[in-house]
Amino acid sequence: MKLFDLKGRVAIVTGGNGGIGLGMAKGLAQAGASIVVAGRDRAKNEAAVQSLEALGAAVIPVRVDVTDEAACRAMVETAVQRFGQIDILINNAGTNVRKQPQDYSLAEWHHVLDTNLTSAFMCCQAVYPALKRAGGGKIVNIGSMFSIFGGPFSAAYGASKGGMVQMTRSLATAWAPDRIQVNAVLPGWIDTELTRRGRQEIAGLHEKVLARTPAGRWGVPDDHAGIAVFLASAASDFVTGTAIPVDGGFSIQI
Numbered sequence: 671m672k673l674f675d676l677k678g679r680v681a682i683v684t685g686g687n688g689g690i691g692l693g694m695a696k697g698l699a700q701a702g703a704s705i706v707v708a709g710r711d712r713a714k715n716e717a718a719v720q721s722l723e724a725l726g727a728a729v730i731p732v733r734v735d736v737t738d739e740a741a742c743r744a745m746v747e748t749a750v751q752r753f754g755q756i757d758i759l760i761n762n763a764g765t766n767v768r769k770q771p772q773d774y775s776l777a778e779w780h781h782v783l784d785t786n787l788t789s790a791f792m793c794c795q796a797v798y799p800a801l802k803r804a805g806g807g808k809i810v811n812i813g814s815m816f817s818i819f820g821g822p823f824s825a826a827y828g829a830s831k832g833g834m835v836q837m838t839r840s841l842a843t844a845w846a847p848d849r850i851q852v853n854a855v856l857p858g859w860i861d862t863e864l865t866r867r868g869r870q871e872i873a874g875l876h877e878k879v880l881a882r883t884p885a886g887r888w889g890v891p892d893d894h895a896g897i898a899v900f901l902a903s904a905a906s907d908f909v910t911g912t913a914i915p916v917d918g919g920f921s922i923q924i
């Protein structure tokens with residue numbers, strides 16, 4: 671369908687080499703977009719490129735640490751050099767350090783904030799001139815249930831993900847005149863490397879999530895393909911500044 675068609679569009683997906691980022695990249699690739707897979711791990715980047723190429727997409731890997739401003743700018747330059755333009759940025763790279771607030775070092779706090787939030791701001795800044803040149807574009811920022819709820823082990827993560835939603839709203843208002851829509855996605859509990867560690871670290875987490883999620887299951891990365899296509903395509907041209915849960919109903923059940 672034309673509304674959701676991404677042929678001729680170019681998307682950068684940070685953390686696109688696994689988990690939710692790869693799930694989103696697969697959706698974009700199936701809708702016709704070319705993809706820049708941006709992550710630190712060369713082997714994971716290469717494997718993701720192969721799986722996206724198998725869907726018929728033009729794909730390049732870019733090794734980048736999104737906490738490094740110069741590297742974020744270089745990533746954007748590489749994408750423009752290869753594909754001539756950028757239309758879509760998905761700020762998905764993220765991490766977590768699960769500890770009670772009193773046990774957190776300042777270095778751990780900065781690590782989480784830098785990786786999850788400051789990186790997204792830097793990538794938005796770096797990509798803005800290219801989106802403007804293209805006559806508009808789409809930015810999708812990945813939040814979390816911790817954008818709206820708190821938890822004893824999530825002071826830094828929650829601050830970064832709450833900040834992601836507020837930053838999304840501010841960028842959406844600033845760049846609406848440039849026809850750039852900026853939205854956030856709030857995944858529920860999704861089975862990825864990140865949460866596999868969480869399930870080992872937090873006793874009973876697996877069962878708690880199952881009991882609280884109306885859909886009765888953990889999410890999988892592919893559950894994010896559809897929302898990525900919607901927010902990256904003309905179908906969402908009048909949607910901006912929102913934060914859309916993709917959570918099997920986790921956030922609407924008491």
Ligand code: NDP
Nearest residue numbers: 685689690709710711735736763764814857859860862864
């Ligand atoms: P994964 O651990 O599977 O993926 C994290 C991705 O981020 C990897 O591709 C990793 O690639 C990349 N990454 C991490 N740090 C950096 C860095 N400094 N520079 C570049 N890339 C980096 O986890 P998820 O797929 O679960 O997480 C993806 C996003 O979704 C995160 O923002 C997370 O907070 C969010 N989220 C996840 C939920 C879940 O239940 N799984 C729920 C809500 C939100 P590499 O190691 O190669 O750099």
